[in-house]
Amino acid sequence: FPRAPAALRDDIALEFTQAQYLWTGDITPELYDLFCTFTDPTLSFVGLDTFTRNLKNLQPILSRLVRDSNVELYSCLLVGEEERR
Numbered sequence: 001f002p003r004a005p006a007a008l009r010d011d012i013a014l015e016f017t018q019a020q021y022l023w024t025g026d027i028t029p030e031l032y033d034l035f036c037t038f039t040d041p042t043l044s045f046v047g048l049d050t051f052t053r054n055l056k057n058l059q060p061i062l063s064r065l066v067r068d069s070n071v072e073l074y075s076c077l078l079v080g081e082e083e084r085r
Helices: 005-017 048-065
Strands: 037-039 044-046
Antiparallel strands (some): 037 044
16 A cells, blocks of 8 residues: 655664564565665665565574674665754
């Protein structure tokens, strides 16, 4: 369902920090376009299906190796939006 850009930004930020989808694999697919690009400093995946499949494949390794899954989000902005203070 359609969301206002600011609401979508906030939902994605919460998914990253609270749901910690990078570590848990728990992602809300409705928040993302089917052909979105997920990028971090080391990897980049195009497509929601590819990203969710890669997360699923990594879960056995992550669950054994990662003890502290604390995530800090430095920024989550809309195009043209300035950093909130």
